[in-house]
Structures are given as C-alpha cells and as structure tokens.
Amino acid sequence: MRTKSVLFLLIFSLTSSLLWAKPSRQYRKFKLKNGLKVVLVSDARLRISSASMSVKIGSLADPPQRMGLAHFLEHMLFLATKKYPRLNSYGEFLKARGGYSNAYTATDHTNYHFQVNHEGLPEALDRFAQFFISPLLDYKYAKREVAAVHSEHQKNIPNDTWRLMQLQRSLLKKGHPATKFHTGCNRTLAGTKEEELRAFFQAYYTAPNMALCVMSSRSLEELEHLVRRIFSPLPSRPPKPFHVSADLLDPVEGYRFIRVLPVKRIRQLHLYFPVQLPADDYLTKTSRLFGMTIGDEGKGSLLSLLKRLGLASSLSAGASRDSRFYGGLRITVGLTQKGLKEYNTVLRLCLAYLEMLKNSPFPLHIWKEMKTLAEISHRYSPPPEGTEAAIGIANFANEYGLKYVEKWDHLFLRPDPRSYRHILQQLQIERALIFLVAKTFPDLPRDKKERWKEEPWYGTQYADEVVKGKDYLALKHLPKVPQLHLPLPNPFLPRRFDLIVERPILILQQKGIRLWYAPDYEFKRPKLALALQMISPTAYASARDFALLRLYVALLLDSLNEYAYPAQMAGLSYRLQANRKGVFLQLSGYSDSVVRFFTMLVKFLKKKEFHPQDFARIKERLVQLLENAPYQQAYLVSRESARKFFYKTYYLPEEILQALRSCERKDVQDFANRFFQKLHIQAIGVGNITAPHLKSLIVSCFNSLKATPLSAKELPVFSRTVLPEGKDLIYRQNLLTNNSCLRIDYQVGKADLKTQVAAELFARAIRSPFYTQMRTRQMLGYIVWSGTYFAKPFQYQVFLIQSGTHSADDLFQRADAFLAALPKLFAKMPPKMFEAIRRGYREDLRKPFHSVAEKAFWWYNVAFERGEDFELIQKKLQILQNITQDEVASLLSKTLAPKTRRRIVFLHNAKQFATKGIDGKQEMEKLCQERRFSP
Template sequence: MKKIYLLAFILVFNSNLFSHTNQEINLDYKTYNLNVPDKHPLDKTQYKKIILDNKLKVILVSNPDFNMSAASMHVNVGSISNPSEHQGLAHFLEHMLFLGTEKYPNVDDYSSYLAQNGGYSNAYTTSNHTNYHFEVYHNSFEGAIDRFSQFFISPLFTDEFTEREMNAVNSEHQKNLQNDWRRMYQLKNSHMKKGHPTNTFSTGNLETLKNVDRRVLVDFYNRYYSSNIMCLSLLGSDSIEQLESWAREYFSEVENKEIPYNSFDPVALDEKKLFRLLKMVPVKDEKYLSLSFPIPLRLYELYGSKPLSILGSTIGHEGSGSLLSLLKSKGLATSLSGGGSPSSRDFGSSSITIELTEEGLKNYEQVVKYCFSYIQMLKNSDYPLHIFKEEKALGQIGWAYSDKGEGTSLALSYANNLSFYPMDIAERVDYYYDKPNEESYRQILSYLRPDNMLCLLSDKGLKTDKVETWYGTKYSYLEVNSNFYKSLFNPSIESEMFLPEPNEFIPENFRIVPKFGFKEPQKIVDKKGEEIYLAQDNMFKRPKVVYNFNINLPLKYSELNNSVLLDFYIACVNESINEISYPARLALLDYSIAPSSTGISVYVSGYNESTEKLLSKISEHLNNYKITEERFENLKAKILKGFDNHKLTDAWRQTRSIRDQFLKNPYFSPSQKFQAGQTVTLEQVRDFSDDIFTNIFLKGLVYGNISRLSAIKEIKKFKMELGVGFTKGTEFIQEQSLEIDQAEEIIYETKSISNNSCFWKQYIYGNNSVDDFAASSLLQNFIRTPFYTEMRTKRQLGYIVWAGSSSRKQSTGLYFIIQSNSTSADQVSDIANSFIAKMPNMFRSMDSKTFKMIKSSAIDKLLEKSKSISEEASKIYSKLYIDMVPSNWEEIVIERLKALTKDEVGRVFESAISKQEQESITILFFGKDHDKSSSKANVKDIEFFKSNRDYK
C-alpha cells in the first residue's frame, strides 16, 4: 500500500501532561546524573556512513539480531514540487516506480519476490520528500536490493500501466474523500499565500493527472531523481563490509544529475491585520477548532535544541495549569493537541487543534482568546529549562534502553534523517539534545500571532457558501478586522495558566535484578478468583517491566446495556486519571485501561521505578474516579459521536465490524451501542461501578526485570487498592466464536452511506491444529501477491486489496478483501470468487523452488525474535490467554512445516474453498452510489441469525 503522509516529522504532543494549582510553581531545575551507558551491553548494532562516488549518501546498519533486513531510499522531492498543470505528479510517479524496470520488466516481479520471501514494501509522498522502503528475510536481501535499486536506475514507465495506475491513484483519492483531516489539510493549504508551493493538491486524481503521459513522467523523474539529493539506508544481519559492498555494487549506477536542493519562499501566509476564518462542514459529526501558524524558519537545523518539541510539551500539556485543563474546566473542550513540523528545508508550521464541546462551538471566539492568553503566558514566562532537561534525560535513557525497532520503520527513519540532519548523528538524532536555545524558542513563539494565523472551525451545522475543488468540502472564508480580533494582540493571562511542573515519572534507577532459575512462565498466584503468571526477562536485560491484567467480569456484564455502561465507566476512569498519566507517557511509560472481550484490560509497561507509581494511580482511579456532571455530559457526547461516526469510517472497517458481529459472542455493533447509550447518566455509571470489583476473576502476566517477591507485592497492592473479591459458583464472561460444523456459505448484504463498496470473504476451516496453522501460514505467503496483482493492478477494482490468513481458538481461515469506489460489491464478489476458484490450480502448478521459498519464509516468520520486552510480554500473554497454545508453539509448527508437502497444502486449499466443502462468510457492503444487480444474501438479520446458532 502506498500511503501518503501529509506532514513530515510531526512533533505533536497529544496534550496530556503535568499538574499543579495556581500558586508559584517550584520549577526546580534538576540536573539528571544518569548512570546509563552510551550503548547497551547487548546492543550489537554497528553503524557506518558513506558517500558513494555519485554523491549518494548511505547509512549502513548491521545487527546479527535483526529479524528482517530492510532498505529505504529517500528522494528529496515531494508534493510542493508538483507542477501546477499536473498536481499529484510526485505521488503518481511514486506509484509508477513499482511497475517494472528494464532489468525486471514483469509488473509483479518485485512484489512477488518479496512476498515469497516473507517481505513487504511500501512508499509515501510528503510535502518535501518521497520515501521507498522494503523489508525481507536475510537470505533474500541481495535479490531484493538488486530489484529495488533498479527503481532509481531504469524504470519503464510503460504506457500500458500509466493509465491503470492513474486509476489506482484516483481510487486512493476516492478512499480519502471522507477523511476529515485530509479535507482540513487541503482547505488550509488552498488558503495559504497565492502562488506559494503549499497551495497545491498533493495526491492527485484523474482530473489533475489526465494529461500525464510517459514523457511527463520521465521529465519529472529526470528533473528530481538524482543521486546527489537521495539518501539510502541498508539494515541487515550481514556485516558492515557486505552491506557496503552491496551499496556500491547496486547503487553506484544511480545517475548524479547535480540537482540542487529545492529552495522555497519561507513566507507561506501574507501578514494581514485581519482575522482569517475558514468554516468547514465535516463528514463526521465532530467539532474542531484549529489555529495554524506558518513558521518561516529552517526548522531542521534546530535539531540540537528541539524548540518545536519544547513548545509542544507546553501547549500540548494537559495537567493543571495547561490550556486544555482550563478549557475543560469551562466546559469548552474535550481534547487538544499542539506541536509543529517542518514542511520543507525553508519553512514549517505550528498548530493548536482543539476538539470542542457544544458550548465551545458556540463560544469559539472565547476559545481562541484562551489560546492567545496561554501563548502570552509562555512569552512572559522564563524559558522552560526544566522541560529541556527532562527531554534530554529521556533522550539519553531512550538511546541506551529503548527498543529502536527494525525493518522498514527504522530504515525509512534513518534514510530521512540522513537527508535532513548531519550524517554523524543520523541514527540518534531523535534522542540527541545538545544545548538549550532560548533564542530559537522565542523566535518560534514570536510567529504565534493573530496576524500570522489561519483559523479553521469545523462543525456539521455551520453555514457555508463555497465548495472546495478536490474534496468537495463545503466551506466559507472570512477576513475581518473586528474588536475580537484586535483583543487577541493584548490578551489577559488567566490565573489558572502556568508552565508544567517537573515530571515525577522520569526514572533514575536502572538496576537489573538477579535472574531466577526457570525460563518458562510460572504461576505465582493460583487461587479462587486469581491466576497470575510471572516470566522474567532473560533476553533484553533492560530495567523494564510489563503488567498485563484482565479483570474477568461475571456473565451479567455481557448484556448490551451493561456493555455500554462499562464503556462509559472506562471513559470516566481515563478522564479522571488523564492529568496524572500524561507525564508518565512522556517518561517513556505506556499504559491502557480499556474494555476487553471479557471485562477490563489494565496494561502498564516501562521502567521499573515508574511503573509501580503509575499502576498504583490506575488502581486508585479505577476504584475512585472523579468526574463532574458537566464533564460527564461532554464525555457522553464524545462517546456517542464516536459510536455514530463509525458509519462514516472506511468501508473495509465497517465491513470488518459486521464480520466480527457474526463471528464473536458477545459482540455489539457501534450502532447498537449508540442507541443503548442515549439514556446513560452519571448516576447510572456510578451505581454500575460501585461494586464492580467485588466479584471478579483476575488473570494476568507480569514480565520483565522483576523478582518473584516484588511481583507478588505489586499484585497484592493492586488487588487491595481495587478491593477485589470472588464469589464461588459465579459464571464469568467467556469470548465465544461461531461454530460452523458443516459446509455452509453465509452471505450478508448491507447498504451504506459510504462512497466505497467492500467485498470481504473469510474461509473458515479446521480446528486450528498444528497442521491447520502450518498450512495457513504457508498459504498466506502464496495468495497475497497474485490476488493483489489481478484485482488491483490488472482489474483496477480498488486501492485496498488484501489477502491473508487468520486464526481463532477453534479454527483457521483465509480472507480476501477488496474496497472499491468504482465497482459494486456484488460485481467485485463475482470477479474475486472466479479468481479465487483458480488459485488452487495456480498453487499446484508452482515449481518446487518457489514452494521451497514460500515454506522457508513461513519458517523464518515463526523464528522471528521479539524486538522488545513489551513485544515478548504480548507474545507470552497471547499464548497463555488468547491462543492457548504451548510455550514452544513455534517449534512445534516449524517441525510440521518442514515435513509439509505441496500436495498436502494443495488439498487443504482445495477443500477450504470448494463449493461443496467450504465454510465461509461473505460480507457485501454496498456504497451509496452502487446498486446490487440481484440479492445474494441468505442472512437478513444478524441478531436473529446469532440467536439460532451455537457459539463456543
């Protein structure tokens, strides 16, 4: 999938931060004397940066512990370089590079090679660059590098696929038409300074690309695709010497055209003594206020002091003294984000985006005043040195102990960093803090002014008089010089506003506890109502721990009304703890309090010293959350909007929800919850939660750098603060799955208000035995590429085309998904089913070499090591409580895979999809403009269907 990232390097902080009241804050400028290594003892990563003779910058990263090898190429051209007569050209060219090269002319050679070897590829276009990337198993890395390098040496740009891929770009645009953030982004860009490069349509569609032919593509490619403005990353388990050899062998032929880096007008918005206001009607029922401030500075050059990050950590703060805290207390807002990003090497922007309540919408001018009041407070205050010191300390800690990832996410980050930052710190620039720079911080603050602002207000009920060209957004635009506007230049500072206080969650103790003698998870609590496992980290040796608990509730809580009340209760808890929890997130902790399929999930992970504090605060708020009636009503409106807006999400997401409604019990759709939630009151939620923990079954896992005694101590403390109890004989919620014990094809149809249709077919077979799982993991590697090539590249049915395998406790399955803006669901179904029926024969005709490659990649997938403590904890938890398989499950499946023959897998494939034997569910989701030719459905009502079926 080639997804467009509209903003690069976004430093947005979901406003959630610290706490205090309106007294003088003790901003004790603490110096963190951290005893952390510059490099962790177990980190085997080696780095080398080189510049080839053609001036291509390359970063080489070798680590024998990588699961996958990966590569990324950064090209210093993006959508702001689109010619006005061919808007979207940079993005369209990105698509075309995947469709054959002189050395590898077959359109699916690259994708097939990667799929057969467990790989994956993608690309995206932002305002200022394009990035191509892939990952693959180590033994196939050189072959993938060879194919990848040809993108930048000899692409074909064939006429045959130019028109077809133009349709794919148009399908991608059609997919995004109901995305309010893209609509907002486009609307703001179109009202920047006339003639400025931001004033462009970035993704393109059939209208803007209709005159693009091979000549236009080649001209754009020759103009901007030059090795001297490209940067490459190669990451693998091979030695640095081998990686360098491949870089020189395969990329030295990329032509150096000595193209200079693009330079753009840094002033994106004319300075006007006027209040510029856009009013827009969104697709979803959501109320937003967005203030955008163009910044005419070379922001990438400020990597050492990171003033945008510091600013985001103040404006985006959510604790006492914050802008959001004030807005919530006045009943004007429910969430806020603040931050900024470079848009090119010459300019960037900062923004504040606020989700408004109904009262906030009515009084949006007052909300704008509060924003400028907070900005003025920042201007009047001392430079927040304590925030810089905290972020610098967290950078040091993160570089030493964090999971830096691998694969495409790391590769693209390194390639991009190589372009924008000095080569010597490209791998660590995200963690790098040099010295505080108050001058740059003040300079950025100086651009947060009313005469350098574009204000956007978004709500369903706004009156408008214009329609935006590319997304069809209804809007109006005003420029006024009112008394309100004039008041913004000299705002009074609210007494409740002040800088964040120091973060109590930043760890300073990094001791590794002694290891005990067993490797397998051990049950350390096993009694009535409790079952907790402990597994100690023997892989990573980081001072981190994970607590993953599931509070299993009695069966009565599985009813619709109780399920909705549980959603409201969890939302109240999260709202109550919000001001405390954000500094924990900043301090590299992760946590979640959420409804689960059987009750309540509580998850905390991070550094030992900090997780204990956070877990205690979570249990305190679970048992004693605090929320006012007014704030509850605003929260209720937000929850109900979330349920109701589901009908406006992507067609494939809505179709997935329908599938889950069939397969899972209990499961309630967003529309069911929307109806049931209308009458919920705070009193009902309080009554519901008063005794919720008096009869539970607590299950969970503690994993990481922790002793048995410490784990038991934390569990006891958690239970005591919750006041948990257990009643003998109670029946608890169990997630159950639809039982299909004979050949049956379930077909369901639904009409929607979406502009896309969706076909979703799920084949269900076997009982998720070792044989079933082994066969499906192998089949997944086979079906993905031919289905994608036929349905998307050749048939042009839609941008989203997926195929793969899935497993549940009782069964295994294969799925095929197509989202289409051009073709109705029943027509897509006919085309897809016809092709799927041919796939077993395609599988049987596969040569032995290809079968061996597919089998090898399936084995490699099972051999993949966890990349972090949290990932390993998740894997162990899933084996214990979700998949319920032995701890050595991978070894068992690998042994079966090794012995599996092509004939055996072929028989499984044929049986799974044959008309006579198949057990399947087909969801036909019809877009608003697509009519069905004739009904194929044999199920009309899902709830009636479920009431007559068994779930186990």
C-alpha cells in the first residue's frame, strides 16, 4: 500500500469533476506586529468556519525528567482563561453553534483548532485567542488533567502500533531526545509543578513561534479586521532556541535485528532507516517517491513478488518527516506463515528492491504522475474545509513561511534527483533497525529469559541482537532480482478533463417528424422554448405559392392577435414566419403557458376561412410592402440580387408581388389545404418539460393537422451556386434610389470547421482596416461593412459599401485596390495583434447562453442546419488554439488572389450613376447561365 492511494485520488477526481469547476478561494497572508503569521481564507462555498493555531514546539522539547510536559500543557491550556474563566464554557459555546475543538501534540509542534458555524466565528476566535494570551493554567485541575493524560496512555498500551513506535524510539542513540516517551503518564507527570508548566509556556508560546489560519465564508476584510483586533495582544517574546541532532543511530558491523512480541496475532517484518530529508522536501516531494516505488503493488513491485512466493499478504512503505530535524523510511511487510519462517528471504528481497532503486534512474515519470494527480485532485475535488484544512495551512505556514501557502496541499515545484540519490545513499542495513514481530519464535523460545527484555513504558517484550557473519554478508552482496523494477507508467492516469458537452437528444424520429429534446439544468427556471418548422414542398413551389403562404401566415397572425396579446403579457414570446421551407414557429416563456399557447395555435392552423375584410386589409399591406422593395436601402436590394444568383430557386420581391396581385381569398384556402396535405415537422423543445410530454404535444399537433408524412426524398432542397475558380463574375443593376451599392462575395471554400475558423480570423482582422480606409479615410459612404458568413456548404467573405456620392463602379475600383493589398498586410501583421484577434474570437465562442430560449434556438440551428454537431464550439475552440497566422494568411491570399478566387461583384448604381442600356433582369439571366450547383 502506498502512503496515499493513487486509485482513490483517481476515482475521486473523475467523479467530482462535474461538480467542482473553478475554485473561487481567496487568500490573504501577513504577519502581525507581534510576529504571528496569519493566513486568511475566504470562500463563499465553505459550509463551516474554522481556525487553527500551530505552535512550533512539541514533545521533543520535554525536559528529560518531565516526559509528556508538552502534551500536558496542551491539555491544561484548554481549560479556562482570564476573560472566560468558566470551565468548559469554550466547548459549550462551540457545541451550541455546530462546532467542536481539539488539539494534538507532535514531536516538533502542537496544534490547536476548532470549527464553528459562520455566525459564531468572531466570539469563538476571541475565546480561542485567550488560551494563548491569558490562560489560567489553573492548578486545581492539574490532577484531573494528569489523569486524563494517563488514561490516554492507558488506551494506547495494548495498541501494537504505539508499542512498536515507542520501542523503535527507545532503541535509538542513547540520550537523544527522540528516545523519550512522548505522551506522558502518571509516572512522569504526577509531581509537575505549576512553574514548570508556566516556564514551558513562557519559553515557546510566543507569537513569532506561532501561525494562525482562519477559514470562513466571511470576507477577507472582515476576517483581517477580526484577527488584527483579537490576536494583536499575543505576547511577543523571542522564543527559546530549540534544536535536536539528526544523528539518531550509530552504525554497527552487521545489522540490528529485534524480535518483538505483539499483543495481537500479527506477523510483520518492519524495516526502519533513519534518514535526513532535504529541507526543501515540501517543494519537491522527493520523499513521496519512496512510498510510490517501494509501496507499489503493480507489475515489478516488491509486494507482487512476495505474494507470488507466498511470503507476504500486505506491504506498506514510505519516507516521512518524523520531525523538522530528522525523518525515517519504513517498510512494513505483513508476513504469511511461510514468510515468517523465511523472514530472511523477505528481508533480502526488501533490500534487493532498494538496491534496484539505487541502480535505476530517477523515476521522473512517477514524480510527474504524482504532480498531475495532486493538481487534478486540487482542481476537481471538493474544496478542503473545516479543521483539517485549517490545520494543514497553519502548520505549513509555521514551518515553511507564507510564500507557497496557497499551494500547501498540491505543491510540486520541481523534481530533485540529487536529493533522491542522497536519501537512497542513507539506506544502509548497518544504520537500520529490523523488527520481526510475531507471537512465537521457534529459534528463540520465551523461556530463554536472559535474551528477552521489556520496554519500560508499554511493557513490550523484545530481544535484540546484532546479526553478523554470513547472514549479514549475504545481505551485503545481493544478486540482482530480475522480477523487481520501477513501477510502470500508470495507464489510468486521466488525460482528458473536458466535460461531456451538454446536448439535446433525438427523442422522436419517424416519417413526418424529427424531434429533439433537452431538459434545462443550467437556468433552472420553469420555462420552455420551442422551435418548430413545418416543411411542405408546396411552400416554395412557385412565386404564387410563396405569395399565398405569406398571405396565409399574415392572416393567421392577424387573427391570433387577440390571443397573443394576453399571452405576451404573461411573459410569452412567439414568432410565426413564412419561409421557403414552410412555416416556422418560435415559442418561449413559462412552460405551462407555452404548452397552452401551442395547443391553441395548432387549432388556429387548421383555420382556413378568413373574413373577406381581413383578407383585403392583409393583402393590401403585403402588396404595399413588396411594392416598396425597390425603394429600400441599396444594400438590401443588392442582398436580394445575391440571393437570386446563389440559389437555384429564388423569388425576388417583384416576382412575388406580380403573383400576389391575382391571389384571391379562396386561393389562400386552397393553398392551405395543399400545404397541409403532405408535411414534415422538425422541432426542438428545451427546458421545463418531460420528454414524453413534449413528444405527445408534437405528435398530437401533427395528427390534428391530418397530413400525410413527407418522405425524406420529398423534402425540398435549396441548392447553392458553386462559383468557378479564378473567374470574376460581375452583375450590374440600376437602382431607383439615389444610393449606390457595391457588394463583393468571395466563396472562401468548402466550409469545414478549420476553414470556418480561419475565415472568421481574417474577417476579424480585415474588418477594421477596411472600415477605416473606405469610410473614415475615403469617406465613401455611411454603410461600410465586411464579414464572413456560412451557408451550407460554403464559407463566404463579403465586402459592402453603400454610397450616395460615388458610383458602384468607382466604389469597386477603390475597394479592389485595397483588397489587392490585403494579403500582404495580413501576413505582416505583428503576431501580438494576431494573438489579440485569436483571444477576442475565443471569448466570443465561449460566451454563455443568456436564456433557455437562446440555447434552444442555437441547438435548433445545430440540429437542422449544422449536421447535428453539438460539439461544434468545442471543436472550433480546439482548432482556434492550434491554427497559425501563416495558415490563416494563406487561406486569405488564396481567397483573394486573381488566379484562385471565386468572386462575384454586384454593382448597383444609384439613379444618378445609372449605366445606360442595362436591364437588371436580363443581366441576371445572363449571369445565371454561368452557374453550377451544389446541393
């Protein structure tokens, strides 16, 4: 078993990745005037406030005649203070506010901590601070607390872990502080005088020797204010210097072997090597590599081999800092019966593994895996909180200062092969303690009393010796064990952290209906958005049919108005439109209202009788609208020309108008009947509705229209022109208004995603220079625009200038000169500028949706116009990240270069610049002969 289980981290980080995206934790760190180090953590997600005070002294500092004093003081400190003298009032205060407090004494530090609800934090902090400012250390309770410490020790006595730990200590170099009994008991503490306790407190409990961490949902300002007020009175004496030697064990000629009798029925071989860890181990985590290698359980591991040989059932290993002065590397093998008998083989294999490490390169891949796992665990795990987190931060700050404290739990600054080698060099059998733990030892029976000893504090029975001779020499010259090698790279290390893209699902696909659905987990509102297209080949079968469709939809809207008005007042918004495919409906609002409105609308759709008066009024309005088409803005007229050219079938306003004039009321009725004869519905519903409910809504709509479903073959297709390469097409038309318009369309290419991204990038780069040149410098006109657009299957780049002062021909000349220079201009653009454009585009792609409706209509577009590629944005972002300026530049020059360009220029001249002998209609007919089509 490794000291920290990789598997656990892995599973944890994967399952939680969906829950915790970005930490929004704020830190503030500073030193008070008295020298107290302070780390404040503010995080709105914290469910509880917590604090921890770390004091840089522990049981290593116990006077030899007063073992357990540091621990005893820890107990006494928590009783009462001058300001809050009532015994236990601190504990009661916390308990009443969902909290608790605790403390522990380690070898080199002591930590006090509590947690409490956010509301209780200020008073809890004040009570907590008093323990360090004015503790009563009331001696009338001393007896009671000695008894408490004693019973704590009594509890530990039958525990084999504690027993072995103390035995290991007692076998270290005589007189070293590490050999002492750290917990304390009746025997060591009974006669403690109040002065001893106070002297220890005075010597070490001083602000420069301490660090405080406070974590809360309260703001940093508030926390700083609190801490400054409450902790400034902490005494600031210089702490008594304290140091112990790292030299724990004298080498022997041979190795020290200790047989130990446990309380429980356990069989263990335990290897202990005192080691000096590098001072900056907290930055490099070199020591952790030993747990990851020796404690590995995969292919080539020590445990794997021991298990195969039937010698061991478990193994744990790791190097750790036992105090700031020294560390230790430990290997504990759980032995089988056979392993106990053949413990020498087990020992040899353990040492062979260490030999293998010494002869192998620095395991950089393992270090990198640890770093990755720590980073993703930090990123995707629930943010640490409560006393556990506060303790970690306070101890870190006290030990290593404030610089890296935000990263206290995931700091992997750099790998350190030198320190790794240095630790390995210290692993020598002559400087180790080897323990064999078992109930019986056939080679050393209990009745050989002279060989058995008793550890004084726990009463552990043991027999120690120094093994020399051939058993020792056999360990000095170990043959290489080919089965043992470094852990292999972890194949389960996660590499991808992108979340599954939220997308709708297809819930109905049958002849006549294609329906997508997505519930809303983002906005969490009782709202629903619906987009629905009714497709009929009748809609655009002729100009007259389209005129009738527009009449029909306008009449529907008109008769709906009395109902639509209150619906809109109730927060509902809707759009009903005639388009070339048929009728398009968008509906959004509170789901309940949307469902009711939709049901009513479906009833309306079947209405094919309209009042003659209504018909006349609506027809007149539509005629008027179309009659005005030639008088609208010049750029809108040129847009109509572009559409006429690009689509195989397109009806200009004048063509629809001509057909419309002869339409009668009865024709609308006939048309509606034909329209609903054969139908296909494509729709999406997003939001607060269940899939079955949505399905039944759409199916019943279809059924009530009594239409025959259209087959896939019958669905109308709107083919677009493919422009010939290297050929300029020019279209001319004289306008009735006094504005000219130049419109240039470039077909950039088949619109795969990379072309789309590249086109968007150069369009963004061009936009501003084109505008500056044409509008600001040359002052050609008010409307100057350039941009790119997608129309299946092509990407286009368009330039547009509308002018009241220049002819379209003149505009073209000027624009063309500018466009010719563009590729060079782009290629020379400073990379910094290109990066800024890339960033801007990325921001736009990442923009979140504002509403359920916005999301639904985007998804409608993706489902029905963009090949159902719901990962479109993610893919574009990926391409955007990798595309180079050169790639974009080359697409731009290919788009614009005379040899390769596919271009059509629309010249719409104002009446004052009219070209003589030009008839737009004939021109368009001529032009259309050049076309080829793509579906």
